[in-house]
Amino acid sequence: MNRSQSSPLGLSGKESGQERTSAGRPATLDRRLVDQLSKRFDSSRVRFTLWDEPAVSAENRGLPVTLRFSDRGALLQLLTYPEANFGDLYSSGRITVDGDLRIVLDEAFRHASQNPGLSRVLARLRATTPDLSDSRRNIHHHYDIGNDFYRLWLDREALQYTCAYYANPAMSLDQAQQAKMHHVCRKLRLESGEHVVEAGGGWGGFALFMAKHYGVHVRSFNISTEQIAWSREWAKREELADRVEFVEDDYRNISGRYDAFVSVGMLEHVGLGNYRQLGALINRVLTAEGRGLVHSIGRDRVIPLNPWIARRIFPGAYPATLREMMEIFEPNGLSVLDVENLRLHYARTLEHWLENYEAHVDAIRSLFDEAFVRAWRLYLAGSNRAFEHGTLQLFQVLFSRSGMNAIPRTRAHLYASGD
Amino acid sequence: MNRSQSSPLGLSGKESGQERTSAGRPATLDRRLVDQLSKRFDSSRVRFTLWDEPAVSAENRGLPVTLRFSDRGALLQLLTYPEANFGDLYSSGRITVDGDLRIVLDEAFRHASQNPGLSRVLARLRATTPDLSDSRRNIHHHYDIGNDFYRLWLDREALQYTCAYYANPAMSLDQAQQAKMHHVCRKLRLESGEHVVEAGGGWGGFALFMAKHYGVHVRSFNISTEQIAWSREWAKREELADRVEFVEDDYRNISGRYDAFVSVGMLEHVGLGNYRQLGALINRVLTAEGRGLVHSIGRDRVIPLNPWIARRIFPGAYPATLREMMEIFEPNGLSVLDVENLRLHYARTLEHWLENYEAHVDAIRSLFDEAFVRAWRLYLAGSNRAFEHGTLQLFQVLFSRSGMNAIPRTRAHLYASGD
Numbered sequence: 001m002n003r004s005q006s007s008p009l010g011l012s013g014k015e016s017g018q019e020r021t022s023a024g025r026p027a028t029l030d031r032r033l034v035d036q037l038s039k040r041f042d043s044s045r046v047r048f049t050l051w052d053e054p055a056v057s058a059e060n061r062g063l064p065v066t067l068r069f070s071d072r073g074a075l076l077q078l079l080t081y082p083e084a085n086f087g088d089l090y091s092s093g094r095i096t097v098d099g100d101l102r103i104v105l106d107e108a109f110r111h112a113s114q115n116p117g118l119s120r121v122l123a124r125l126r127a128t129t130p131d132l133s134d135s136r137r138n139i140h141h142h143y144d145i146g147n148d149f150y151r152l153w154l155d156r157e158a159l160q161y162t163c164a165y166y167a168n169p170a171m172s173l174d175q176a177q178q179a180k181m182h183h184v185c186r187k188l189r190l191e192s193g194e195h196v197v198e199a200g201g202g203w204g205g206f207a208l209f210m211a212k213h214y215g216v217h218v219r220s221f222n223i224s225t226e227q228i229a230w231s232r233e234w235a236k237r238e239e240l241a242d243r244v245e246f247v248e249d250d251y252r253n254i255s256g257r258y259d260a261f262v263s264v265g266m267l268e269h270v271g272l273g274n275y276r277q278l279g280a281l282i283n284r285v286l287t288a289e290g291r292g293l294v295h296s297i298g299r300d301r302v303i304p305l306n307p308w309i310a311r312r313i314f315p316g317a318y319p320a321t322l323r324e325m326m327e328i329f330e331p332n333g334l335s336v337l338d339v340e341n342l343r344l345h346y347a348r349t350l351e352h353w354l355e356n357y358e359a360h361v362d363a364i365r366s367l368f369d370e371a372f373v374r375a376w377r378l379y380l381a382g383s384n385r386a387f388e389h390g391t392l393q394l395f396q397v398l399f400s401r402s403g404m405n406a407i408p409r410t411r412a413h414l415y416a417s418g419d
Numbered sequence: 420m421n422r423s424q425s426s427p428l429g430l431s432g433k434e435s436g437q438e439r440t441s442a443g444r445p446a447t448l449d450r451r452l453v454d455q456l457s458k459r460f461d462s463s464r465v466r467f468t469l470w471d472e473p474a475v476s477a478e479n480r481g482l483p484v485t486l487r488f489s490d491r492g493a494l495l496q497l498l499t500y501p502e503a504n505f506g507d508l509y510s511s512g513r514i515t516v517d518g519d520l521r522i523v524l525d526e527a528f529r530h531a532s533q534n535p536g537l538s539r540v541l542a543r544l545r546a547t548t549p550d551l552s553d554s555r556r557n558i559h560h561h562y563d564i565g566n567d568f569y570r571l572w573l574d575r576e577a578l579q580y581t582c583a584y585y586a587n588p589a590m591s592l593d594q595a596q597q598a599k600m601h602h603v604c605r606k607l608r609l610e611s612g613e614h615v616v617e618a619g620g621g622w623g624g625f626a627l628f629m630a631k632h633y634g635v636h637v638r639s640f641n642i643s644t645e646q647i648a649w650s651r652e653w654a655k656r657e658e659l660a661d662r663v664e665f666v667e668d669d670y671r672n673i674s675g676r677y678d679a680f681v682s683v684g685m686l687e688h689v690g691l692g693n694y695r696q697l698g699a700l701i702n703r704v705l706t707a708e709g710r711g712l713v714h715s716i717g718r719d720r721v722i723p724l725n726p727w728i729a730r731r732i733f734p735g736a737y738p739a740t741l742r743e744m745m746e747i748f749e750p751n752g753l754s755v756l757d758v759e760n761l762r763l764h765y766a767r768t769l770e771h772w773l774e775n776y777e778a779h780v781d782a783i784r785s786l787f788d789e790a791f792v793r794a795w796r797l798y799l800a801g802s803n804r805a806f807e808h809g810t811l812q813l814f815q816v817l818f819s820r821s822g823m824n825a826i827p828r829t830r831a832h833l834y835a836s837g838d
Binding site for chain 1: 532585586588719720721740741742745746748749750752753754755756757758759760762763764807808809810812821822823824826828829830831833834
């Protein structure tokens with residue numbers, strides 16, 4: 001993979017450069033193509049302009065957004081395979097957006113939902129089953145690009161790179177991430193002294209939270225080298241290293257017996273073909289009265305991950321439908337107790353991340369090149385719109401062994417404290 | 420089908436009669452067989468006795484239960500296919516139980532869970548796809564055996580023949596059924612003036628409840644002639660006939676547009692092969708901001724319905740796994756918002772039903788023959804144990820159209836009132 005320190009996206013210089021055509025006025029063909037695009041897109045909220053048209057701002061045109069092509073190649077690429085090419089064209093600056101990027105994305109989602117095309121048929125073909133070395137490469141690609149970068153826009157307190165829980169809509173990002181962690185711990189009914197295993201622990205914030213607030217012992221598995229190093233340092237600073245062990249290893253190597261299994265935001269990277277094996281592992285490590293929770297991005301129906309996201313942002317990732325997720329539980333004698341869809345909480349979380357991102361964009365520019373800055377803006381904004389439009393879901397699935405009767409009769413205990 | 424007014428089970432006189440062998444003392448073979456059975460069953464809580472052994476009561480033997488065979492044929496039938504034959508042998512009195520029947524059933528469930536055998540492989544083969552005439556016959560078999568009978572042991576107030584909701588464990592059956600109906604209405608967020616369609620309305624108690632307590636208009640579909648007649652009378656008595664319409668027709672013929680679709684305890688009779696069509700129907704009749712709830716008995720994994728239950732009690736019924744239920748939602752662009760497993764609530768509901776059943780057993784004897792009385796005792800006790808052991812689940816699945824954003828952010832509103 002062509003990666004440099006400053007541009008983990010693997011965009012080559014050539015792609016980043018603006019390949020302007022030599023034309024002064026657009027050829028008749030260009031004009032026809034952009035008219036066709038406007039017609040297909042059928043939106044009064046977005047206007048397409050060509051490289052040699054005057055750059056009148058969207059506001060002055062009385063439109064929310066204008067989308068501008070820098071060259072004929074950009075226009076042709078967008079026309080031929082928009083889902084795959086928009087990302088790189090936007091990142092490299094060959095497409096620029098004057099106005100709110102999210103409006104363009106909204107219209108794209110609307111357009112896609114009316115024209116599902118072949119994408120659904122392709123979804124199954126794209127679903128991969130990563131082996132251990134695939135997983136290491138995929139995780140490294142996304143999570144090892146620099147802890148300093150993530151710290152600029154995630155919540156300060158717990159560095160949670162997963163959906164927060166806005167128990168009330170006025171919550172800050174920090175409050176909502178704390179509320180998310182409480183919500184998960186309450187679902188699992190963690191009790192002091194119990195042993196918890198975490199699969200995919202991020203920067204360690206949730207493992208430390210469980211130890212601190214619920215008095216449990218935690219073993220947390222992660223294959224991101226940078227995250228593990230950070231987690232261990234953090235545990236020492238918090239004086240929790242005796243109760244929280246961070247293991248730099250794959251979830252497939254979890255051993256021991258635990259009162260609870262928890263995985264927040266890892267299933268996306270596991271791969272459909274490994275779900276049954278994951279369930280077998282959970283079955284093996286849970287005590288008789290053990291509880292488990294899987295928190296993951298999902299889908300209402302099988303559709304492929306956007307090809308640009310799959311190539312540049314999350315290689316190997318796959319958001320599964322609930323039916324697909326059942327492959328973890330059903331063959332392994334696990335009983336699903338509760339499923340909660342937190343889709344709009346992820347839309348809100350991403351809004352907060354995007355606000356932080358823009359607020360610290362100068363600091364991000366000092367770490368990465370402009371193509372990276374634009375790509376991650378697009379990724380965050382696109383994800384926000386995907387959750388808002390219902391293209392993505394967020395499922396929390398609580399489970400136990402089949403026939404385990406030490407379970408609360410209602411879910412009222414989750415709502416007793418008001419957060 | 421061989422049915423008489425007094426014995427809807429279809430047990431012939433011959434089957435009901437006790438085919439005693441002429442033997443005085445049991446042959447060596449019988450003794451060996453019953454020893455083998457004891458050994459296979461491996462329980463210190465149940466003792467098997469033969470027809471010519473003295474009938475010392477279980478209590479005097481210091482055991483919870485004795486199970487007594489009336490003849491050699493009964494013993495052989497139990498040995499060859501216990502899951503299918505126990506029901507008829509018990510119903511006809513060829514097997515009698517001295518002590519708590521549920522203890523025998525507990526041991527049978529324990530034994531089955533340790534010896535899954537072929538039953539799981541057979542499950543798929545047994546899953547049927549009833550057409551309209553199958554459905555009419557199946558529903559008639561179970562639900563048209565007499566409203567007076569069901570009134571003797573269901574809750575008084577709403578005649579709910581589905582899982583109740585014990586918001587607190589001290590609730591009576593009547594309170595828990597009211598709480599169940601509130602729980603469902605709150606999940607659906609019914610508002611006064613809205614239009615609701617119900618698929619499979621039982622005796623109409625829930626439709627009337629929704630109209631009365633939530634001010635909605637209800638159309639309720641049911642193919643049980645006796646239940647529809649009852650429902651219409653009841654609506655008149657309650658002066659709700661202008662707001663609740665009971666339609667004697669199959670759910671497949673639902674038309675119109677509704678703010679909510681609800682089905683409590685019908686999916687068990689729909690048949691796997693009809694799930695996708697059911698989802699398409701829901702999709703067709705729901706408004707853009709419509710909500711839906713399916714409440715159904717289910718499974719953690721695919722196992723066949725007990726063959727005796729399938730033959731005598733619920734022909735055509737199939738409790739689906741969550742994965743199987745997703746066939747309703749996933750292909751039809753519906754989004755699952757919330758799944759709650761109320762398994763132990765159904766165990767408790769059945770406990771209450773069984774108590775009422777025994778309290779009114781003399782009245783039931785005046786309606787049906789002894790084989791029926793025993794069969795239904797077995798069915799209720801067996802179902803109670805199935806939910807307790809986790810062989811059966813109860814899923815409430817709440818859903819909406821994909822991308823519908825007029826949804827509450829949390830489920831706290833379900834727990835605000837304390838019931």
